[in-house]
Amino acid sequence: MNSYYVFAIWLAMALLASVISIKLGLSVALVEILVGAVLGNIPGLKEHIQQTDITTFLAGAGSLMLTFLAGAEIDPVSLRRHWKASLVIGIVSFLLPFLGAFGFCKLVLDWPLHGAEIGGVALSTTSVAVVYAVMIETGLNRQDLGKLILAACFVTDLGTVLALGGLFATYGWLLLVFVAVTIATLLVLPRATRFVIDRFGHRVSEPEVKFLLVVLFALGGLAAAAGSEAVLPAYVAGLVVAGVFMNDRVLVDRIRSIAFALLTPFFFLHAGLLISAPALVSGAGVIALLFGVKIVTKLLGVWPAASALGIPASERTYMTLLMATGLTFGSISALFGLTHHLVDKTQYTELVTVVLLSALVPTLIAQQLFQPRLPAERDELEALGEEDLSLRPPR
Numbered sequence: 001m002n003s004y005y006v007f008a009i010w011l012a013m014a015l016l017a018s019v020i021s022i023k024l025g026l027s028v029a030l031v032e033i034l035v036g037a038v039l040g041n042i043p044g045l046k047e048h049i050q051q052t053d054i055t056t057f058l059a060g061a062g063s064l065m066l067t068f069l070a071g072a073e074i075d076p077v078s079l080r081r082h083w084k085a086s087l088v089i090g091i092v093s094f095l096l097p098f099l100g101a102f103g104f105c106k107l108v109l110d111w112p113l114h115g116a117e118i119g120g121v122a123l124s125t126t127s128v129a130v131v132y133a134v135m136i137e138t139g140l141n142r143q144d145l146g147k148l149i150l151a152a153c154f155v156t157d158l159g160t161v162l163a164l165g166g167l168f169a170t171y172g173w174l175l176l177v178f179v180a181v182t183i184a185t186l187l188v189l190p191r192a193t194r195f196v197i198d199r200f201g202h203r204v205s206e207p208e209v210k211f212l213l214v215v216l217f218a219l220g221g222l223a224a225a226a227g228s229e230a231v232l233p234a235y236v237a238g239l240v241v242a243g244v245f246m247n248d249r250v251l252v253d254r255i256r257s258i259a260f261a262l263l264t265p266f267f268f269l270h271a272g273l274l275i276s277a278p279a280l281v282s283g284a285g286v287i288a289l290l291f292g293v294k295i296v297t298k299l300l301g302v303w304p305a306a307s308a309l310g311i312p313a314s315e316r317t318y319m320t321l322l323m324a325t326g327l328t329f330g331s332i333s334a335l336f337g338l339t340h341h342l343v344d345k346t347q348y349t350e351l352v353t354v355v356l357l358s359a360l361v362p363t364l365i366a367q368q369l370f371q372p373r374l375p376a377e378r379d380e381l382e383a384l385g386e387e388d389l390s391l392r393p394p395r
Helices: 003-024 028-039 053-072 076-081 083-108 113-122 128-138 144-167 173-200 207-225 231-240 242-246 249-273 277-282 284-308 313-323 328-339 345-369 376-384 386-391
Strands: none
Touching: 003 028, 003 053, 003 249, 028 249, 028 345, 053 128, 053 144, 053 207, 053 231, 053 242, 053 249, 053 328, 076 083, 076 144, 076 242, 083 113, 083 144, 083 284, 083 313, 113 144, 113 328, 113 345, 128 144, 128 313, 128 345, 144 231, 144 313, 144 328, 173 207, 173 231, 173 242, 207 231, 207 249, 231 242, 242 249, 249 328, 277 284, 277 345, 284 313, 284 345, 313 345, 328 345
């Protein structure tokens, strides 16, 4: 099959996932994984969904852009304002699930050491994408609780990215060069981005978008050459330019359009196509146990920490459930393990299925049973809309 047909089939799957996600109101990333898993296990159809060097590269580029955008969604002001609480909650939200899942995979399931490490990393994550979407939908992104949750998510996922990069890096002089170049680049990136925008920005040729893509792929290439993981510099790069993005929503919207229209579908479809239906059936018990390990360890970490910080009980439950979600980094970690032969296809299927369940189940429970009420004044303001505030009569 020629490359044009392969590309058309993958884009058709991405289009199908988009339509389904809109109709059902689910995350498009979640649906793309499910579409890949279903179509990739239908006899007579899966033979027509070929994975080529092009689709593999686009999947890798998709994970890079996803990680960058996840970092760019973090509000630096909120992160500084809530740094103590977010640091405490974020660290325990990463550390306890990582240790719990690692220990369970190693001691109970008897996975190899590196496979157990991948299991710990994949199940320690919190989905910034899912949480951010929930915060925007509910209006909590403008409340202190929502800002604290988003900041804690960043800390958790930073721990995940550092663990993935640190555990499986090839230590040597090239890694030191990578670290030095990355630090130097990140220090000048915000100012350089503003310079490019001021001098050349918002033209048809989109030089500011190209500039950021050059930086991301160059750092990603250096990370790969050093035996590290490309998502590590991408995530931190997203954070350091988040302030620039907050003042230039046109730029972030254009980058998001490129990523979600062309690149990220290949990553999530690729992740779904690697799921094995027989392994899913045979590993149902393991999947249930791993899902329980993730939820319980998140509960044991986040709930006491939030209680010590004086967060009310109903909000603690809501926060704990959202911090137990996972999707992007969980999928990236599991796929990293499979492509580097650290886990087999059965273990990969079990991990990705747990990640999918954690994206869906805690979110639904949190939204249906524990969603905090916005203050009455906030409800009124949201109903009026920002553009109508000037029309409000004085009280």
